[in-house]
Every structure is written in structure tokens, then in C-alpha cells.
Amino acid sequence: MNRRRTFLRQSGALALGTLLLPSYSFKPNNVQKFGVQLYSFRDEMAADALGTLEKIAAIGFKEIESARSGKGLYYGLSPKEMKTACEDLGMKLTSGHVALDDDFQNTMEQAVESGQDYVICSSLPSKGQTVNNYKKVADQFNKAGEACRELGLKFGYHNHEYEFESENGTVLFDVLMDHTEDDLVHMELDLGWVVVAGKDPLDYFAKYPGRFPLWHLKDMDMDKKESTEFGKGGLDIPAMMAHQKESGVKHIYIEQEEYTKNPTESMKENMSFLRELG
Numbered sequence: 243m244n245r246r247r248t249f250l251r252q253s254g255a256l257a258l259g260t261l262l263l264p265s266y267s268f269k270p271n272n273v274q275k276f277g278v279q280l281y282s283f284r285d286e287m288a289a290d291a292l293g294t295l296e297k298i299a300a301i302g303f304k305e306i307e308s309a310r311s312g313k314g315l316y317y318g319l320s321p322k323e324m325k326t327a328c329e330d331l332g333m334k335l336t337s338g339h340v341a342l343d344d345d346f347q348n349t350m351e352q353a354v355e356s357g358q359d360y361v362i363c364s365s366l367p368s369k370g371q372t373v374n375n376y377k378k379v380a381d382q383f384n385k386a387g388e389a390c391r392e393l394g395l396k397f398g399y400h401n402h403e404y405e406f407e408s409e410n411g412t413v414l415f416d417v418l419m420d421h422t423e424d425d426l427v428h429m430e431l432d433l434g435w436v437v438v439a440g441k442d443p444l445d446y447f448a449k450y451p452g453r454f455p456l457w458h459l460k461d462m463d464m465d466k467k468e469s470t471e472f473g474k475g476g477l478d479i480p481a482m483m484a485h486q487k488e489s490g491v492k493h494i495y496i497e498q499e500e501y502t503k504n505p506t507e508s509m510k511e512n513m514s515f516l517r518e519l520g
Contacts, residue, residue, distance in 0.1 A: 276516065277305030277336060279458060279497035283505045284311065291317040292327055299331035301509050307495045308338040309364070315340065315349065321356035336493055337430075337456065339364035339400065342386055354393050360456065360493075361390060362398045362430050371407055376414045380421035387426025398428035398456060403467075406439035419450050429453050431489070432497070434460030437476050438467050444485055452490035457482075458497045468500040471508050472515035480519055 278298055280287055286294040288311055298306070306328050311317050315338060316324040328335045337360035340349045353361045363386070366379055383399060390397040399422075405415040419429070431454040436443045447454070459482070461475035462468065472479055486494075501508045 275304040277495040281309040342367040376417040430456035432458035434462040447488040454489040
């Protein structure tokens with residue numbers, strides 16, 4: 243498996259000039275389905291989960307990614323209640339942010355009951371900005387991926403900014419990529435945090451083609467290092483959308499953590515931005 247990944251990376255690097263040629267042919271009005279990370283509506287979901295899901299569906303979202311909360315993995319709803327609520331509104335719960343901790347078996351069982359496809363670890367299970375720690379974490383991720391696969395789930399990891407720090411010239415995120423099995427660990431690339439870290443997501447699409455089946459599409463105010471509405475920050479969204487194939491993305495979740503108004507209005511603005519790209 244590692245040899246196959248090395249070949250793919252080498253092939254991707256050789257084809258870099260071809261992969262990254264401008265080709266903004268993205269047509270969002272055709273068949274694109276966008277999801278939303280519910281952390282964007284964290285306070286609203288905690289106060290009124292069902293009512294907030296109705297508002298989210300009305301904006302036009304078709305997929306849901308949940309996030310852990312003070313009320314559990316599904317904001318006080320049972321896994322089946324969450325599944326049914328989404329389906330009744332024409333949406334599908336496809337993913338959820340979780341912790342890789344001592345309760346992970348229960349987390350997986352709830353995910354199976356909810357009908358979601360992915361469980362995404364949302365932070366490193368052990369701290370330490372060293373190559374050795376990231377190798378250790380990669381081993382944990384591979385084992386979690388095996389456990390998930392046995393239950394019909396897919397395990398993944400969501401990055402932040404700090405994974406792109408380096409130790410002795412080695413980028414720590416690359417250590418994760420190089421030491422995880424691509425059929426066991428499905429990376430969710432948060433494009434906003436990548437650019438805040440001073441990296442280009444397109445470079446990662448080329449270096450690790452097909453390794454990012456999930457995205458967090460998040461524009462970032464580069465001065466404040468906070469999320470903002472689409473088109474107001476440092477992420478070249480048209481370029482990202484034009485290179486979906488190279489990344490292997492299957493699910494795009496919009497996430498916004500800070501707002502100029504409120505989550506609903508910001509998400510309406512984000513969806514309008516995407517519709518206007520075509």
C-alpha cells in the first residue's frame with residue numbers, strides 16, 4: 243500500500259503542470275450537493291436541533307456533518323432521530339466529528355445506528371508537535387480505520403493550522419499522510435486552515451492525489467485568522483472548485499465559525515456565492 247501511494251505521489255508531481263492549469267469549468271447549478279458542518283450552527287443546534295435543521299434544509303444543503311456537543315454527538319437527539327430528521331427534510335447525515343478516545347467503540351456504534359458513512363477525528367488524540375508523535379498518531383489512525391471498516395464505516399481526520407508546522411524541515415501533516423493507509427484513513431482537508439498555515443491546497447492535491455474525499459470549504463480572514471463569508475478571505479474558492487477531481491473529493495461541507503451577522507445569513511451568502519460561480 244505504501245509503495246502504491248509513493249507511485250501515486252510521484253505521478254502527481256510529474257503531472258503538476260497539467261493538473262494545475264486554470265480550468266474554471268465548475269458548474270454548481272448542475273448536480274453539486276453541498277453539505278454543512280453543524281458546528282457552524284452550534285448554538286442554534288444546542289437550543290433547537292430540529293428547528294435549526296429545518297432552517298438548514300431551507301438554505302439548500304443536502305448533506306449534514308455533525309459535531310460533538312454538550313448534548314452528545316447529535317445535539318440531544320438519538321442517532322436514529324437524527325437520521326430520520328435529516329431524511330424527512332431531504333438531507334442525509336453523511337459524516338460526524340468525533341474524538342478518538344476511550345469511548346470510541348460507543349461512538350462507532352452510534353454512527354452505525356445513525357446511518358452516516360464517515361467518522362472524522364477532529365483533533366489529535368495525543369499532543370506533541372514532533373515527527374515521532376505524528377507517526378504514533380498515524381498508527382492509531384490506521385487501527386481506528388480498521389475498526390471502523392469492520393463496522394462498515396470510514397474513518398478520517400480533519401486538520402487545523404498546527405499540523406502544517408515543521409520539525410527539522412519535515413511538515414508534520416505530511417508525516418500523517420505518508421504513514422496512514424489510504425484505504426483506512428480518509429482525510430478531510432480544511433482548506434481554510436491550509437491557507438492560514440501558508441500552504442496551498444492545490445499543492446496537496448498534486449502531491450497526494452485522490453487522498454481527500456472530504457473538504458471543509460472555509461474562507462478565512464487572513465489578518466484575524468478567522469472564518470468569513472465566501473469571497474471575503476484568502477481562499478481562492480474558484481480554483482478549489484475547479485480542481486475537485488485531483489483531490490478525490492466526494493463530500494464538501496461548508497463551515498463558518500465566525501460571522502458578520504448570524505449563521506443563517508452567512509450561509510445563505512455562501513451558497514449564493516457558489517451558485518454564481520457558474
